[in-house]
Structure formats: C-alpha cells, structure tokens
Amino acid sequence: MKRFLDSFRIMLGGEPRRPGKDDFTPEARELHAYKRRPEVAKKRIAMIREEQENPVLVIKWRVRRWISIIIINLLFVVSFWYDVQLIEGALTASRVVGFHMADVNAALQVVLAYKVLVLNLLIGIVTVTIMWWIVGGRSFCAWCCPYHLLAEFAEELHLWLAKKGLVKDHPLHRGTRSVLYVIFVLLALVTGYTVFETISPVGILSRALIYGAGVSLLWVAVLLLIEIFYTRRFWCRYICPIGLTYGFVGKTSPVVVQYNLNHCLHEGKCIDVCLVPHVIDMTRKGRADDVIINVSADCTRCGRCVEECPTGALTFKIRGTGGLL
Ligand code: SF4
Ligand code: SF4
Numbered sequence: 001m002k003r004f005l006d007s008f009r010i011m012l013g014g015e016p017r018r019p020g021k022d023d024f025t026p027e028a029r030e031l032h033a034y035k036r037r038p039e040v041a042k043k044r045i046a047m048i049r050e051e052q053e054n055p056v057l058v059i060k061w062r063v064r065r066w067i068s069i070i071i072i073n074l075l076f077v078v079s080f081w082y083d084v085q086l087i088e089g090a091l092t093a094s095r096v097v098g099f100h101m102a103d104v105n106a107a108l109q110v111v112l113a114y115k116v117l118v119l120n121l122l123i124g125i126v127t128v129t130i131m132w133w134i135v136g137g138r139s140f141c142a143w144c145c146p147y148h149l150l151a152e153f154a155e156e157l158h159l160w161l162a163k164k165g166l167v168k169d170h171p172l173h174r175g176t177r178s179v180l181y182v183i184f185v186l187l188a189l190v191t192g193y194t195v196f197e198t199i200s201p202v203g204i205l206s207r208a209l210i211y212g213a214g215v216s217l218l219w220v221a222v223l224l225l226i227e228i229f230y231t232r233r234f235w236c237r238y239i240c241p242i243g244l245t246y247g248f249v250g251k252t253s254p255v256v257v258q259y260n261l262n263h264c265l266h267e268g269k270c271i272d273v274c275l276v277p278h279v280i281d282m283t284r285k286g287r288a289d290d291v292i293i294n295v296s297a298d299c300t301r302c303g304r305c306v307e308e309c310p311t312g313a314l315t316f317k318i319r320g321t322g323g324l325l
Helices: 002-011 026-036 038-053 060-081 104-114 119-135 139-143 146-163 175-191 195-199 201-211 217-229 234-238 241-249 269-273 277-283 304-308
Strands: 087-089 093-096 099-102 255-260 292-294 314-318
Touching (some): 146 234, 175 234, 175 241, 201 217, 269 304
Antiparallel strands (some): 087 093
C-alpha cells in the first residue's frame, strides 16, 4: 500500500525517496551487502566496462512501437479518405467497428466544458479506459500518440547536439504537469471551452493527418524546437495532462515492466533513455528496497529500458505469471 501511494506522489511531481534502513526486505538487504563486497564490486565494474567497450544496439521495442503508432494513425487517414466505415473520427473521439471510443482526457474536458455526459461519450470513455488499463501504464503515449513519435526523433537530435556541447537541457519541475492539469480542468469548467484540446499536439497532429495540414501545425513545430534546443522532452515530461490521465488509468494493469535487483549492474543506461526516469529510481545502487519491483504508474511501457538493459534486469511481465516477451 505504501509503495502504491508513493507511486502516485511521484507521478504528481514528488521526488523518489531513498529507502530508510527499515524499508528493505531481508533479501534486498542481503543482496545489497553482497554487491558491496570488494570482489563482487570489482567484477561488476569489469562487466560494465566490457559492455561499454562492446555496445549492442537493440531497437526491437522501438520498431514495434513505431509500427503501432503509424498503423493506428494511418487507419484513421485511410478510413477517412477511402470512406472505410470501420473507423471514423480521430484519436480524440472515434467509432471503431461500431464501438465508441474517446480519449479519456479529451472526454473529461468535454464533460467539464459542456456540463453534460451523453451516453455515447460514456461508452467511449469506458471502452478506452478498459483498453488502456489492460496494456497498462501510459501505453497510449508510447504506442499510439503521434506526437510521441516526433518527440522521440527531436530527443535524439537534442542528445546529439548536447553531446557536441551545442545545447543544454533545462529541466522544469515535474510538478508543473500536475499544476497545469488543474488549470486546464478549471479553464474548461469556467470558460465552457475545451482549452487544452486547442493546444494539444496530439489532437492537432491527428486532425492534420486526417483532414489536412493547418496553421496549428506551427505550434507543434514550436514545441519540437523547444525540445531540440532547450528542454528535453518538454511537452511530455512537464506539460501534457494526457500522460497524467493515462498514468492513473494504467496504474493497476496486469502488464508491467518489472525490475530484478539480482541482475542489475547499476550502470544507469535505463535511466539515461527513460522519458520518466523517476519511475526507475530503484535501479540506482542501493535504492531497491525489494528484489523484485514493478515499475510504477508513470511508465509509458515504451520498452526503451528493456532494450537498453544488457542483463535483463528490466523485462515486460504479466502480473502473477512468467515472462511476457
Ligand atoms: S505525454 Fe501527451 S503528447 Fe506526450 S506521448 Fe503522452 S499523450 Fe502524447
Ligand atoms: S521505465 Fe522503461 S518502459 Fe517505462 S517509460 Fe521508462 S524506459 Fe519506458
């Protein structure tokens, strides 16, 4: 229960806490002590060196996600242009083989703005909530959101420029997203207008793909420029309330990314690539209070850490079963 509540605190902007002396399970305490032995530490450092000298590029999960994002978004485009009535609408609200679907955050904005909840919208919210709950975490972000795909390439560019010393990351406080969440809720309630939807790059891109480019794409370009030259993953890390909404939706999902302290070398490659590194703080040396820990609510299930981890310390799992993939 403590871990469950703590994961919400961290998702809302709190910093991960270093576990106290009494927080460790006996197994975790024993394992940390074992890893501190000089001969074991020496072996661990040698393994990290070996791994750094012979890096292996794995992009299995990235390719799967990119295909998923492209196919989902293309389905709407093809359906509109060729009048295939299997899918109608856009990412924010659609009908798929007769089933109403609604982006949970967009639906919340609509309900607050118009102060009415029509049956089709309710069906859409429930369907989408169940769907994203099953796959868990913020899978919507990593597996469906068109902005995520662009932002990933912007991030690569940012990291490349940073390596050359041409740009520097300017992180914001993660709590900014929670404050903005409340502001967008209040704005919808008070103005009777879905303010967030007008500036959301998710809706803008989805509509642009389906109905054609508009001037609002300039806003998406501005966001990407900020991400390349000023703040790494500016929108998804610090602004977008959609991520927060799906973080709540997928918290108790059966699909998780699971951490195993036994296999971890603590070299930090996973933290370097993660959009939300606060969720894998336990991979830092001495931080895991248990041997097996499920990664918490804000995880997008992107699989980057799974790809990067050379020893399989992070893997996709279905709760209560063996490995997933
Ligand atoms: S945080 Fe928002 S923009 Fe970023 S991937 Fe998630 S839904 Fe898309
Ligand atoms: S913990 Fe792993 S799967 Fe989750 S967001 Fe970070 S890199 Fe992606």
